[in-house]
Amino acid sequence: MKIRTYAVVAALSLLPLAGCGDDDGQADAKADASKNTSGKQKKADCDNPDDLSQAEWMELCGDDAGMQDPTKPLQAGESFTFPDKLAVTVVKAEKMPASNADKDETPFRLHVKFANKSKQPVALDDFSLFVEGATNGGEAAVTTFDDEAAEEITGKLAPGVTTTKTEDWVIDKKYGTKLAVSLQYGDDGDYPEVNVTIH
Numbered sequence: 256m257k258i259r260t261y262a263v264v265a266a267l268s269l270l271p272l273a274g275c276g277d278d279d280g281q282a283d284a285k286a287d288a289s290k291n292t293s294g295k296q297k298k299a300d301c302d303n304p305d306d307l308s309q310a311e312w313m314e315l316c317g318d319d320a321g322m323q324d325p326t327k328p329l330q331a332g333e334s335f336t337f338p339d340k341l342a343v344t345v346v347k348a349e350k351m352p353a354s355n356a357d358k359d360e361t362p363f364r365l366h367v368k369f370a371n372k373s374k375q376p377v378a379l380d381d382f383s384l385f386v387e388g389a390t391n392g393g394e395a396a397v398t399t400f401d402d403e404a405a406e407e408i409t410g411k412l413a414p415g416v417t418t419t420k421t422e423d424w425v426i427d428k429k430y431g432t433k434l435a436v437s438l439q440y441g442d443d444g445d446y447p448e449v450n451v452t453i454h
Contacts, residue, residue, distance in 0.1 A: 323447070331451040335438060340373035341412075343382070343438050345449040346419065350432075355400045360425040361432065362400065363453045367408065370417040377412045384408075384422055385437040388430030389450055395426035395434070 323335055334344040346366040356362035365384065371377045386395035399405070400423045408420040426434070432453040437446045 325443070325445040325447040327447075329447060329449045331449060333449070334368075334370070335447040335449075336372070337440055339375070339377065339441075340371070341377050341382075341440065342370040342372055343440070344368040344370075345436050345438075345451050348434055348436075348451045348453045350453050351400055351402075351423070355398075355423075356425045359428055361428050361453060362398075362423070362425050364400065364402075364405070365422045365424065365436065365451075366419055367422065368417065368419045369412055371412045371414055374414050376414065379408050379410055379412055379420070382408060382438075382440045385439055385446075386424055386426070387435050387437075388426060389433040389435040390431040391429075393427055393430030395424045398423050398425055 322338065325335070329335060329345075331345055331347055334342045336342040344367065346368050349364045349366060351362040351364055353362065365386070367384070369377075369379065369382075384397075386397075387393060388395070402423075404421070405423065406418075406420045408422055412418060434451050434453065436449045436451055438449065439446045
């Protein structure tokens with residue numbers, strides 16, 4: 256009788272341990288499932304959005320998914336990609352010889368890089384710049400310097416091609432050398448702005 260009692264006690268003592276093992280396994284399985292679910296949401300099927308919250312769908316599948324915010328200022332050297340996959344970068348504002356302007360003006364040349372990341376040609380004639388002083392206002396005026404190094408922003412850019420173009424400007428010295436350059440392209444009306452200093 257004592258042997259049987261010990262055997263039963265020993266068997267019962269193993270049950271909680273087995274239960275704990277099952278709970279741990281279930282917890283691990285739930286964690287893995289949660290990770291898998293998160294992974295699926297990051298690679299969302301936008302045609303079947305039932306498993307996504309509204310916020311997730313807007314971020315991953317909405318009309319502006321993956322788009323840059325045009326209201327966030329950029330710095331020289333940073334690019335902005337428009338909806339048709341034209342990436343634009345204001346590379347620098349090059350100070351030009353004083354002989355290219357009046358004595359109270361600062362002449363400069365903007366160097367702008369274009370990269371067509373789409374599969375269709377892009378008309379650069381649809382692109383324009385608006386430049387003003389970034390310190391105390393004042394608009395710059397577009398001009399043309401007699402310089403063979405100039406590359407006008409015009410013509411078509413083929414798919415997969417990257418090129419750098421230039422545009423010449425003058426601004427009154429009283430407005431300083433810090434500029435806000437607006438990249439005007441498309442019909443949205445919210446144009447990105449690039450901060451650049453004349454050097």
